[in-house]
Amino acid sequence: MPLTHTEVGPLYFEEVGQGKPLLIAHGGAGLHHALYRTLDPLGTTSRLVYWDHRGHGCSGPLPAGSVDMRLFADDAVRLADSVGLDTFAVFGHSFGGWVAQELALSPSRPNPPMTIRARRPQPKWSI
Numbered sequence: 430m431p432l433t434h435t436e437v438g439p440l441y442f443e444e445v446g447q448g449k450p451l452l453i454a455h456g457g458a459g460l461h462h463a464l465y466r467t468l469d470p471l472g473t474t475s476r477l478v479y480w481d482h483r484g485h486g487c488s489g490p491l492p493a494g495s496v497d498m499r500l501f502a503d504d505a506v507r508l509a510d511s512v513g514l515d516t517f518a519v520f521g522h523s524f525g526g527w528v529a530q531e532l533a534l535s536p537s538r539p540n541p542p543m544t545i546r547a548r549r550p551q552p553k554w555s556i
Contacts, residue, residue, distance in 0.1 A: 433511035437500075438489030440508050442480035446472020450517040452505055453479045457524025461486025465522070478517070480508050482528070502531035 432439045443462065451471070455462045462479035463486075471477060483504055484491035492500075505528060509517050521529030 432487075433508055435504070435507040435511070437492070437504075437507075438483065440480055440483065440489065440504055440511075441487035442478055442508060442512070444512070445469050445477040445479070446475055448473075448475045450509075450514045451475045451477050452509065452514075452517050452519045453477055454505065454519055454521035454525025454528045455479075455482065455485070456522045457482065457485065460524075465520075468520070478508065478512060478514070480505075482524070498527050498531040501528045502535055505532055506535065 431442055431444075433442060446469075453462060453465050453468060455465055461481045465479060468477060481488040482501055483489055505519065519525075519529040519532055521527070
């Protein structure tokens, strides 16, 4: 089971293909990356990196208390660093689109995200 261990916990990921890196950010609440494996044919020209967001699928749990989209965007950067990606594009659907939007605002990683069906998230929520 491919896990990357970050300072804030493990993230589960799978890679398909070779070429320009493309992070695949899944939709949320209770989903994981498997739904998006229909994108595998893009692996003929791209290095697809699927991952389960923190608190989803096989990744580690969410931290206690309030969380915001910055946590999930930072996780994407942590994942990219752990698999050796200096630059990458992002395919985000629904919740994953929010992650891609947050990444677009990140001063540390100016990457061109692609968002699909993303709505404005609530500023914070508690678990």
